[in-house]
Amino acid sequence: MKKITSLAPGRTCLFGDHQDYLGLPVIACAIDRNIKLTAEQNNTNTFIINMIDINEIRVIDINASFEKLEPRDYFASSLRVLRRHGCIPTSGYTITITGDIPINSGTSSSSALLMAWIRFLIEAFGVNEEVTPEFIAKIGYASEVLEHGEPGGMMDHFSIGVGNIVFINTKDPFSYRSIGTELKGLITGVSGVPKETIGLIGELKGNALMAIDLVKQNYPDFDLNASEIEDIGRYKNCLPDRLIPFFEAALKNYHYTKEALKEFEKPVLDLKKIGFWMNQHHEVLRDLLKITVPRIDAMINAALRAGAFGAKIVGSGGGGSIVVIADPKNEASVIEAILNAGAQEAYSVTVDPGVRIIENIEI
Secondary structure (H helix, E strand, O other): OEEEEEEEEEEEEEEOOOOHHHOOOEEEEEEEEEEEEEEEEOOOOEEEEEEHHHOEEEEEEOOOOOOOOOOOOHHHHHHHHHHOOOOOOOOOEEEEEEEOOOOOOOOOHHHHHHHHHHHHHHHHHOOOOOOOHHHHHHHHHHHHHHOOOOOOOOHHHHHHHHOOEEEEEOOOOOEEEEEEOOOOOEEEEEOOOOOOOHHHHHHHHHHHHHHHHHHHHHOOOOOHHHOOHHHHHHHHHHOOHHHHHHHHHHHHHHHHHHHHHHHHOOOOOOHHHHHHHHHHHHHHHHHOOOOOOHHHHHHHHHHHHOOOOEEEEEOOOOOOEEEEEOOHHHHHHHHHHHHHOOOOEEEEOOEOOOOEEEEEEEO
């Protein structure tokens, strides 16, 4: 009998929120909060999945084909995707899942769970292709987004699948590269306000794409990926007032992400400069896309008053978490300020190497 344990980290988006579904780049990193999946082979033809933290048990027949998917059933959709790549379950496993990633907080607990599950299935039953971080990330994206027709992008799966700090170029042709393995002074603050994902992303994506399409109708040579922040004034006059903020947000966030990339490519990181661009990015998310809530605003303001270099909301918005860059010597006082502003949790995090198998033994 085999025992297999996989580990998948959460992630934080440093730059590029609401950009990956527009084909614009993202800078994200895996963080050392994780989902741990421990699977012990059993004598049944079922996966018995015990999700300790939410007190749920799921039983799945290993031969289930899932021709029809229930909404957000990522266990099923990943099995369906992996079958196409030669991963055919041949025995059951009793599986225990635990984690310390806050649920529904914007740090990708659901994607981490999916990636831990996918990594276990590949380890247990194999695939027809070479198992690379990119392959695992693509399986995650296909399982969560493509199979369910959801509006999200690739950031979660590639930051968790590839690990470390990663620059993800989401345009076609897609590419990514690692830009670092360490970022000192990194803090996560959890608001306790549940984020709103599917509906909010769908609305913002729809408005942004509509604005870009209108600009292209009036200026056929317009290329979003070649745009500069100075182009906002030239093009926004052809847009109705309600769509201008979404167009402006896309160009500004793209600019700030490119400027931040320059900092990450330097041999020594300047945390103050990274923090400056993080603050600029957050202003767009707060004032143009309007995805913050009062508690998030209070947490960010408190972090900056306590001396943090930069802070921003993470993820889809409407609640969730913040990411903060601070002087490593000042982390404790910044964390205390975030907690005093109403955060449910706040803690320092380090960069994680990504989804991996930590145990595969005979028992």
